[in-house]
Amino acid sequence: MNRSVHSRIRSWLGIALLIAMLSALATGCGMFGEETDEQKPSPEASVIEKYSGPMSKVLPFVYTAKKELSLTFNGMSDDVTMDKLLDELDKYGITATFFLPGMRVAEEPDIAKKIIARGHEIENNTLNRLDMSKLDYGQVDKEIRLSNEIIERETGIVPRYVRTRSGDYTDDIRLAAAHNEMEAVVVYSLFLHNWQAESDQEKELYIRKYITRGGIISIDVEENSSLIEDIAFAAKAAEEVGYSFIPLGQLIADGGERKPLEQIEGYDAVRVNPDYENAKYNLIYNVVTDEKKIALTFDDWGTDYTVTKILDTLARFNIKATFFLRAKGTEGNPNLARAMIEEGHDVANHTYTHPVITTLTPEQLQKDVVKAHQVITEAIQQKPTMLFRPPTGEIDDKSAKIVSAIGFPNIALYDVTTFDWDASNSAKDIVNKVMEKTDKGSIILLHMLDDIHTVEALPTVIERLQKSGFTFVKMADLIGLQQ
Numbered sequence: 248m249n250r251s252v253h254s255r256i257r258s259w260l261g262i263a264l265l266i267a268m269l270s271a272l273a274t275g276c277g278m279f280g281e282e283t284d285e286q287k288p289s290p291e292a293s294v295i296e297k298y299s300g301p302m303s304k305v306l307p308f309v310y311t312a313k314k315e316l317s318l319t320f321n322g323m324s325d326d327v328t329m330d331k332l333l334d335e336l337d338k339y340g341i342t343a344t345f346f347l348p349g350m351r352v353a354e355e356p357d358i359a360k361k362i363i364a365r366g367h368e369i370e371n372n373t374l375n376r377l378d379m380s381k382l383d384y385g386q387v388d389k390e391i392r393l394s395n396e397i398i399e400r401e402t403g404i405v406p407r408y409v410r411t412r413s414g415d416y417t418d419d420i421r422l423a424a425a426h427n428e429m430e431a432v433v434v435y436s437l438f439l440h441n442w443q444a445e446s447d448q449e450k451e452l453y454i455r456k457y458i459t460r461g462g463i464i465s466i467d468v469e470e471n472s473s474l475i476e477d478i479a480f481a482a483k484a485a486e487e488v489g490y491s492f493i494p495l496g497q498l499i500a501d502g503g504e505r506k507p508l509e510q511i512e513g514y515d516a517v518r519v520n521p522d523y524e525n526a527k528y529n530l531i532y533n534v535v536t537d538e539k540k541i542a543l544t545f546d547d548w549g550t551d552y553t554v555t556k557i558l559d560t561l562a563r564f565n566i567k568a569t570f571f572l573r574a575k576g577t578e579g580n581p582n583l584a585r586a587m588i589e590e591g592h593d594v595a596n597h598t599y600t601h602p603v604i605t606t607l608t609p610e611q612l613q614k615d616v617v618k619a620h621q622v623i624t625e626a627i628q629q630k631p632t633m634l635f636r637p638p639t640g641e642i643d644d645k646s647a648k649i650v651s652a653i654g655f656p657n658i659a660l661y662d663v664t665t666f667d668w669d670a671s672n673s674a675k676d677i678v679n680k681v682m683e684k685t686d687k688g689s690i691i692l693l694h695m696l697d698d699i700h701t702v703e704a705l706p707t708v709i710e711r712l713q714k715s716g717f718t719f720v721k722m723a724d725l726i727g728l729q730q
C-alpha cells in the first residue's frame with residue numbers, strides 16, 4: 248500500500264478511536280469497563296469533579312539569565328507547510344517546541360512523528376483548540392486529557408506542557424493541567440501574529456524587542472501567513488545579540504524558581520516615611536582621591552539588544568560597573584537585571600516611572616522609589632546597592648530629604664556627563680566628552696537606552712581611559728559605601 252493510503256487509514260483509525268473515547272466520556276463510563284445498572288452514575292455524578300490540589304504554574308517566560316530563549320509553534324498545518332517550516336528551522340540550526348492539537352495528531356500522526364524525528368519537542372495545544380474560557384471544567388479537562396492521550400498513543404511522547412490556541416488561560420485550565428499531571432500552562436512573551444503594513448526594518452525592530460533571556464516566542468502555524476519569513480527575522484535578531492533558541496523543556500530545566508519578594512532579605516529596606524523634615528543626605532558627584540580610580544555608571548533601561556552588548560563589552564575588558572535601573576522597564580524583563588548581577592555588576596535605584604522628582608508630592612515620590620526598590624529587588628533576587636539617582640539629575644533640598652528618609656541617604660550624582668542619551672551625539676562625541684572631563688575619582692554617567700551611540704562608543708572609552716592609567720571600580724566601592 249502506498250504512503251498516502253496508509254496514512255489515511257491510520258488517521259481514520261485515530262479518529263475512530265477518538266470518537267469511541269469521546270462517547271465513552273459523554274456517557275460517563277470507563278472506556279473498557281463493564282458496568283452494571285446499579286453502578287451507572289447519575290447525570291450529575293458523571294460531571295468530572297474539579298481537581299482539589301494546587302493549580303498548575305503558568306509560564307509567560309522562564310526565569311533565567313542565560314542567553315537563551317524558545318521558539319514555539321501552535322497548531323498543525325498541512326504536510327507541505329510543516330515540511331517548509333522544519334526545513335527553515337534546520338537552516339538556522341533552531342530546535343523548537345510544537346504545541347500540537349490532539350485532533351490533528353490523530354488525523355496526521357506522521358507529521359507529529361516527523362517533528363520529533365527532526366529533533367524538536369511536541370506538547371499539548373488542547374484537543375480541538377476551542378475557546379476554553381467558554382467551557383465548563385469537565386470539558387476543559389477532556390480537551391487536555393484526550394489530547395495528551397492521543398499524542399502519547401501516536402508518538403510515545405507524554406506532553407508536559409499545555410497551551411491554548413490564544414495562549415489565554417483560566418483557573419480551570421490550571422486545575423485541569425494539574426489534574427492531568429502536567430508541569431505547566433505555557434503562555435508566551437511574544438505571540439507573533441500577522442503583520443499589517445510594516446516595512447522589513449520595522450519588523451526587525453519589533454522582533455528585536457522580544458529577543459529576551461528566557462523568552463517564549465509563539466507563532467501559530469495555522470493563522471500566521473508569513474511563517475517562514477518570521478523564522479528568518481527571529482533567527483537574525485537572536486544571532487545579533489548572541490542568544491540561542493533552545494527547546495522549551497531545556498529552557499525550563501535551565502531556569503529556576505524565584506523567591507517571592509517578601510522572602511528576599513532587604514526587600515523592606517526602603518519604606519514610605521512621612522517624617523522626612525530632618526533627614527540627612529549626601530549628594531555625591533565624585534570622590535577626592537590620589538588614585539586613578541573611576542566609576543562607570545549606566546542609567547535607565549533598554550532592550551537585550553543594547554544592554555547585553557554593554558554587558559559583553561564590560562566582560563571583555565573585565566570591568567565592573569553600576570546600573571541605575573528605571574524599574575518600570577525592569578518589571579517587564581527581570582532576567583536582564585538579574586544578568587547584570589550574575590556578571591558581577593551593581594544594580595541601584597533610578598525610580599519606577601522616571602519622573603523629575605522635584606515635581607512630585609512627597610507621597611508620590613516616596614511611593615515611586617519604594618516601588619522601584621521592590622521591583623528591582625524581586626528582579627535581581629537580592630537587596631540592590633543602596634544608592635539612588637534622580638532622573639535627569641534634578642534634585643533639591645526637599646526632594647533629597649524625602650528620598651533620604653525612606654532609606655537613601657546617599658544620592659548618586661556624577662561629574663562626567665556626555666549627553667549620550669541624545670542620539671544626535673555620535674560615538675566620537677561621547678568618547679571626546681569622557682576624555683575631556685574624567686579625572687581621579689570621577690563618576691561617569693552613560694545610558695543604556697536603545698538607538699543611541701553609547702554601545703558603539705564604549706570600547707573606545709574604556710581603552711582610552713585604561714591607556715591614561717585609570718582603573719574602573721563599582722560606584723559603591725569608589726565612595727566606600729557601607730551596605
Ligand SMILES: [Zn+2]
Pocket residue numbers: 546547597601637638639
Ligand atoms: Zn534616567
